[in-house]
Amino acid sequence: MNLTAHYDAMRQAAVHQLARGEAELDSLLDSPLDTRRGITLLARPPAAVTARIGEMLTDFRRIEPNQYYYPTSDMHVTILSIICCYPGFTLDLIDPTAYQNAVRTIVQSSAPFSIRFAGLTASPGSLIVKGFPVGDGLENLRTAMRRFFRSAGLQHSIDQRYSIQTAHSTVLRFRSPLQNPARLLEKLANYQSYFIGSFEIDAVELVYNDWYQRARNTVLLGRFPLGAPAHPHSFSPAA
Numbered sequence: 001m002n003l004t005a006h007y008d009a010m011r012q013a014a015v016h017q018l019a020r021g022e023a024e025l026d027s028l029l030d031s032p033l034d035t036r037r038g039i040t041l042l043a044r045p046p047a048a049v050t051a052r053i054g055e056m057l058t059d060f061r062r063i064e065p066n067q068y069y070y071p072t073s074d075m076h077v078t079i080l081s082i083i084c085c086y087p088g089f090t091l092d093l094i095d096p097t098a099y100q101n102a103v104r105t106i107v108q109s110s111a112p113f114s115i116r117f118a119g120l121t122a123s124p125g126s127l128i129v130k131g132f133p134v135g136d137g138l139e140n141l142r143t144a145m146r147r148f149f150r151s152a153g154l155q156h157s158i159d160q161r162y163s164i165q166t167a168h169s170t171v172l173r174f175r176s177p178l179q180n181p182a183r184l185l186e187k188l189a190n191y192q193s194y195f196i197g198s199f200e201i202d203a204v205e206l207v208y209n210d211w212y213q214r215a216r217n218t219v220l221l222g223r224f225p226l227g228a229p230a231h232p233h234s235f236s237p238a239a
């Protein structure tokens with residue numbers, strides 16, 4: 001997949017809808033009745049990266065203060081949704097140990113890899129940091145996970161919604177009508193190619209989570225280093 005073209009197509013499609021003030025509003029964001037939960041393998045960007053994203057979001061918050069902005073604690077890159085969130089799913093419906101053992105085994109032969117965050121794109125319901133994997137490490141890890149779970153006899157819903165190929169991070173969701181669509185889109189254009197930083201992923205987390213990966217609803221099932229002994233996070237700041 002050409003990720004640059006993919007992200008550009010997303011933005012172009014969303015812009016037409018957002019320009020009319022027709023953002024897709026998430027009615028479940030603030031609902032106490034939302035019981036959607038799942039199991040996800042994810043990676044966390046380092047603090048230097050999430051801080052830069054937070055600075056960007058401050059600009060958008062001045063324009064659209066009523067939208068949902070991801071706190072830095074919740075920012076993540078999804079490696080694979082092993083069990084996509086669905087209503088009523090709870091940990092007692094599976095054997096978490098089996099999933100922990102599977103991930104532990106698979107990541108031992110998966111090398112650390114890097115991701116470059118550069119610019120923002122959009123969907124009708126969200127703003128998204130554009131992530132670009134460096135090399136084949138991320139795709140190889142996803143392939144190994146898919147291969148295992150398709151033959152393991154464990155509950156999963158991998159690729160049932162879509163086959164993930166990006167390394168994006170959703171950072172804003174629309175939950176109320178847009179106050180100033182034109183200014184929002186102007187700011188989106190300003191950040192379209194904004195370099196945020198490059199960082200290495202040397203460990204992944206297996207979590208039980210809600211739809212939004214909110215920390216208060218997340219249960220960490222394990223943190224697993226990739227391949228060889230982990231290296232400290234590296235960060236290449238914007239020039």
